[in-house]
Amino acid sequence: MSQPDVEERRDLKAAATSHRGDRIFNGIVIAAAFTALVVLAGIAIFLGVQTIPAFQSQGLSFLTTTAWDINTDPPTAGIWGMLYGSVLLAVIGLVIAVPVSILLSIFMVFLAPKKLATALTNVIDLMAAIPSVILGLWAFYILNPTAEEWQQLLNQYLGWIPIFENASGNYLGTPFIAGFVLAIMMIPIVTSVTREVLARTPPELINAAESLGCSMWTMLRFVALPYGRGGIVGGVMLGLGRALGETIAVFFVLKIVFDTNWYHIIESGGGSVATLIVSRFGEVSGEFELSLLLAAGFFLFVMTLVVNVIANLIVARTGRIKS
Amino acid sequence: MSTVVFDSAALPELQQQKIQRPWRRKPAKLGWSIAIASIVPLVIVSAMFWSTNIPGAVLMTVVYLPLQLVASGVAAWATKGTRGILDSVIIVNAIGATLFAMMVLVSVLGSLFVRGWAALSAHFIYQNNVYISPSTPLDYGGIGHAILGTFLIVFIASLIAVPIGIATAIYITEVRGRAVPYVRFFVQAMSGVPSVVAGLFILTIVVATDAFSQSALAGGLAYAILMLPTVARTAEEVLKLVPEDLRTGALALGSTRSRTVLRVVIPAAKTGIVTAVILGIARVIGETAPLLLAAGNSDQTVLNPVGGPIAAIPTYIFNNVALPYPDAVARAWGSALVLIILVAVLFTLARIFGRGRIGK
Amino acid sequence: MSTAEFNTLTSLEGELMSQRETAEIEMAARDISVWFGKRKVLEGVNIDFPKRSVTALIGPSGCGKSTFIRTLNRLHELIPGAALAGQVLYEGSDIYSRDVDPVQIRLKVGMVFQKPNPFPSMTIRGNVLSGLKLSGMKRDNHDDIVEKTLRSAGLWNEVKDRLNAAAGDLSGGQQQRLVIARALAVQPHVLLMDEPCSALDPASTLKIEETIRELSKEMTIIIVTHNMQQAVRVSDSTAFFLAAENEPGHVVEQGATTEIFGNPQDQRTLDYVNGRFG
Numbered sequence: 001m002s003q004p005d006v007e008e009r010r011d012l013k014a015a016a017t018s019h020r021g022d023r024i025f026n027g028i029v030i031a032a033a034f035t036a037l038v039v040l041a042g043i044a045i046f047l048g049v050q051t052i053p054a055f056q057s058q059g060l061s062f063l064t065t066t067a068w069d070i071n072t073d074p075p076t077a078g079i080w081g082m083l084y085g086s087v088l089l090a091v092i093g094l095v096i097a098v099p100v101s102i103l104l105s106i107f108m109v110f111l112a113p114k115k116l117a118t119a120l121t122n123v124i125d126l127m128a129a130i131p132s133v134i135l136g137l138w139a140f141y142i143l144n145p146t147a148e149e150w151q152q153l154l155n156q157y158l159g160w161i162p163i164f165e166n167a168s169g170n171y172l173g174t175p176f177i178a179g180f181v182l183a184i185m186m187i188p189i190v191t192s193v194t195r196e197v198l199a200r201t202p203p204e205l206i207n208a209a210e211s212l213g214c215s216m217w218t219m220l221r222f223v224a225l226p227y228g229r230g231g232i233v234g235g236v237m238l239g240l241g242r243a244l245g246e247t248i249a250v251f252f253v254l255k256i257v258f259d260t261n262w263y264h265i266i267e268s269g270g271g272s273v274a275t276l277i278v279s280r281f282g283e284v285s286g287e288f289e290l291s292l293l294l295a296a297g298f299f300l301f302v303m304t305l306v307v308n309v310i311a312n313l314i315v316a317r318t319g320r321i322k323s
Numbered sequence: 324m325s326t327v328v329f330d331s332a333a334l335p336e337l338q339q340q341k342i343q344r345p346w347r348r349k350p351a352k353l354g355w356s357i358a359i360a361s362i363v364p365l366v367i368v369s370a371m372f373w374s375t376n377i378p379g380a381v382l383m384t385v386v387y388l389p390l391q392l393v394a395s396g397v398a399a400w401a402t403k404g405t406r407g408i409l410d411s412v413i414i415v416n417a418i419g420a421t422l423f424a425m426m427v428l429v430s431v432l433g434s435l436f437v438r439g440w441a442a443l444s445a446h447f448i449y450q451n452n453v454y455i456s457p458s459t460p461l462d463y464g465g466i467g468h469a470i471l472g473t474f475l476i477v478f479i480a481s482l483i484a485v486p487i488g489i490a491t492a493i494y495i496t497e498v499r500g501r502a503v504p505y506v507r508f509f510v511q512a513m514s515g516v517p518s519v520v521a522g523l524f525i526l527t528i529v530v531a532t533d534a535f536s537q538s539a540l541a542g543g544l545a546y547a548i549l550m551l552p553t554v555a556r557t558a559e560e561v562l563k564l565v566p567e568d569l570r571t572g573a574l575a576l577g578s579t580r581s582r583t584v585l586r587v588v589i590p591a592a593k594t595g596i597v598t599a600v601i602l603g604i605a606r607v608i609g610e611t612a613p614l615l616l617a618a619g620n621s622d623q624t625v626l627n628p629v630g631g632p633i634a635a636i637p638t639y640i641f642n643n644v645a646l647p648y649p650d651a652v653a654r655a656w657g658s659a660l661v662l663i664i665l666v667a668v669l670f671t672l673a674r675i676f677g678r679g680r681i682g683k
Numbered sequence: 684m685s686t687a688e689f690n691t692l693t694s695l696e697g698e699l700m701s702q703r704e705t706a707e708i709e710m711a712a713r714d715i716s717v718w719f720g721k722r723k724v725l726e727g728v729n730i731d732f733p734k735r736s737v738t739a740l741i742g743p744s745g746c747g748k749s750t751f752i753r754t755l756n757r758l759h760e761l762i763p764g765a766a767l768a769g770q771v772l773y774e775g776s777d778i779y780s781r782d783v784d785p786v787q788i789r790l791k792v793g794m795v796f797q798k799p800n801p802f803p804s805m806t807i808r809g810n811v812l813s814g815l816k817l818s819g820m821k822r823d824n825h826d827d828i829v830e831k832t833l834r835s836a837g838l839w840n841e842v843k844d845r846l847n848a849a850a851g852d853l854s855g856g857q858q859q860r861l862v863i864a865r866a867l868a869v870q871p872h873v874l875l876m877d878e879p880c881s882a883l884d885p886a887s888t889l890k891i892e893e894t895i896r897e898l899s900k901e902m903t904i905i906i907v908t909h910n911m912q913q914a915v916r917v918s919d920s921t922a923f924f925l926a927a928e929n930e931p932g933h934v935v936e937q938g939a940t941t942e943i944f945g946n947p948q949d950q951r952t953l954d955y956v957n958g959r960f961g
Binding site: 019021022024025026028029030031032033034035036037039040042043046047050099100101103104106107108111112120123124125126127129130131132133134135136137138140141142149150153184187191215216217218220238241242244245246247248252274277278281282293294297300301304305307308309311312 | 381406407409410412413414416417418419420421423424425427428430431434435438486487490491493494495497498500502505506508509510511512513514515516517518519520521523524526527528548551552555579580581582584585605608609610611612615616637640641644645652655656659662663666667670
Binding site: 568569572573574575576577578579582583586587591593 | 756758761763786787789790793794796798800802803804805813814816817818819820862865866869
């Protein structure tokens with residue numbers, strides 16, 4: 001009896017217990033864990049179905065043209081200008097937010113005294129917490145007049161550059177203002193990721209750079225920024241995902257026009273899918289227009305999903321390299 | 324041999340030595356050059372500000388920043404030589420970027436307080452909007468119905484998202500099944516769903532099923548979609564902090580997996596779980612687009628989760644911002660102030676609970 | 684089998700038993716080898732643990748003692764990639780056979796860890812009774828259990844007036860004795876102790892050693908220790924583990940503690956117990 005009769009290796013698994021409580025518990029937890037997948041699939045299916053009537057009536061031009069005449073016969077609708085507009089606004093936002101965020105992170109990590117840096121971290125968190133409707137309210141009443149002045153000056157002195165052309169003389173509702181508001185929303189997102197990756201620059205690398213007599217510039221250029229590059233790119237992509245889906249803040253400061261504004265960023269009028277949905281929803285003319293809006297929502301969903309997945313993959317990969 | 328008399332004067336060097344930090348000593352010229360480099364541009368810009376009518380913000384970005392860059396560059400060159408110039412450029416820009424962000428924040432919060440304060444009064448907090456038109460003076464009506472609506476919708480969202488979010492975190496940290504990487508991936512993907520899409524999704528269900536209309540329940544469902552990833556990810560971080568010792572300790576006592584989680588791990592992470600819930604609420608409480616689509620609007624106080632359209636603070640702000648009536652706009656500012664105070668309270672609570680250490 | 688034959692057999696067995704009554708085997712490791720993933724960390728361990736005795740497992744760090752002790756109550760399998768060959772016999776049957784519930788094994792084979800791990804969310808009293816709650820075991824007279832186990836663990840006099848205080852308020856040594864009391868409350872037959880004193884001061888160590896001697900009158904104790912004097916003071920028998928570099932650990936020598944320390948057969952054991960390495 002006491003002679004061993006099991007010589008071969010047995011692989012052991014901890015999870016398998018025969019207790020009823022454990023089995024119920026596992027079942028509930030696994031079901032909950034897949035809620036995220038179910039919701040994502042639900043969004044894709046429910047909104048995806050709505051693209052059928054849109055494509056049936058408009059064909060591919062729903063994606064490639066810019067129009068919204070629902071009550072004509074036949075109705076025409078195309079969201080190209082909105083899709084493009086979302087990207088344009090996000091790019092304007094990035095152009096402002098990325099340098100500011102990186103410089104802000106450099107200040108917090110390498111320049112500011114510890115207490116100030118902690119306080120700034122809290123302030124940036126607070127900035128991230130400002131609801132977009134409040135930013136929209138602020139932009140509508142406070143930012144608009146100032147931005148109007150800036151844009152006039154830009155046009156006055158740099159008007160010979162095509163992007164600063166303005167033929168109408170109307171400087172409100174421009175992509176520039178909307179992009180600026182998006183930049184304010186992106187700065188906390190990009191900053192918090194950038195700050196973290198810069199702060200995780202191994203001190204031995206910084207010491208090595210300093211012992212070689214590097215100036216701060218060379219340390220940043222050759223040590224800290226290359227080291228944190230992946231994380232910074234990931235943070236920027238996260239901000240981009242947020243900007244693409246932003247609705248309400250843009251709603252108050254962008255005049256939605258169904259005419260593709262390619263690059264006149266200080267000319268009134270532009271596009272944004274998310275804002276289109278909210279602005280048309282209030283006066284939706286019937287089931288057909290509603291399904292067009294839902295179809296637009298589907299493409300917004302796909303666009304942000306792709307950006308977010310890439311962002312998270314980048315952030316995850318740099319995280320792995322570090323650990 | 325003579326006796327040695329202790330003479331304190333014999334040890335002056337050691338006793339009186341002061342604490343010194345020679346590495347902190349700055350080059351002699353540094354103080355002067357910093358002073359000159361910061362004062363000169365400021366003087367020039369102030370002179371321009373008072374003598375010309377160029378707007379202040381433009382003056383700061385177009386004149387002051389380049390001027391400051393040049394001045395600091397010169398100062399750096401004077402003290403550290405050429406390799407100091409690029410450093411000074413970075414430092415000036417970094418400080419500039421920080422000031423810019425702070426300015427924006429101060430402008431947003433300042434305008435909220437200045438303009439919002441005017442609309443605030445006791446009845447603004449508890450009255451509802453029945454019999455109130457956009458032109459009604461601020462002496463009447465309030466956003467009591469919207470505050471209650473926000474609370475109701477957030478409560479419904481929490482009822483759904485908190486258990487599911489925590490259970491998702493438990494799957495990742497405690498059950499550790501084979502699907503963990505996939506689950507984390509889906510949760511992260513879900514956190515990127517735009518709020519307007521979440522609203523549309525619930526709306527399609529509302530329209531498709533006819534089971535319920537725009538209501539607090541529908542709004543709560545839309546909020547829950549946005550809340551779930553925040554709760555799940557924060558709870559995951561928190562559960563990871565629970566020492567492994569406690570889990571093995573419980574299992575060694577003959578505990579089952581579920582009892583270990585429910586009676587040992589979760590109680591040990593109690594404060595952190597509370598933080599996760601608060602952060603989830605803070606994430607959604609100001610979201611407007613989902614409620615525009617899924618919850619609708621009402622002037623009345625609605626307390627029935629399925630009692631039709633319901634008001635909430637964000638949608639109330641949304642509906643009043645662009646009206647051509649000063650009193651309606653003032654109401655929007657007032658409600659915005661109430662909303663930001665709610666958010667600030669939530670974040671302070673999260674900080675307080677977040678500080679409570681695991682295991683103490 | 685006829686009744687007569689059966690009687691002779693039992694009487695024979697009875698004779699044998701009476702001869703070595705003190706050496707009745709409670710637990711035994713039979714040819715245990717252990718892997719973490721592909722890495723083999725233990726090979727061919729055979730040890731008998733007689734009832735109501737104290738067995739010390741000694742050896743330098745990294746030789747697999749702690750891994751071994753965790754195979755005895757199936758905690759080893761909590762580590763992903765864990766694998767095992769051989770048998771662990773408890774009252775004659777393999778605790779790793781398919782139909783055995785690890786929870787039942789852990790109830791019979793309690794464990795005390797290196798670092799005291801009282802549950803922070805519970806009171807002192809709650810900690811003592813936590814095993815009953817967590818395992819779903821029903822026992823009456825909770826007050827009696829609390830007093831009895833705390834007395835056995837040598838903690839009663841220090842905490843009797845503050846049973847409802849948080850467990851985290853106790854000192855490290857008190858916490859460790861609280862954890863022992865917690866393990867005793869489910870009435871295990873075997874108590875595993877994985878370096879229970881390594882995180883404690885000498886006074887607490889002494890108290891816990893007294894506790895171990897007291898407890899060994901009623902149960903089987905298996906203790907991993909780095910402290911040679913402790914092994915001599917508390918144990919009846921000792922097993923010396925050793926692992927050559929990049930090779931799995933194994934038992935070099937085992938036997939009565941007096942033999943291992945007084946008259947070791949193996950040169951390596953002699954060197955180790957005399958403090959020449961490890």
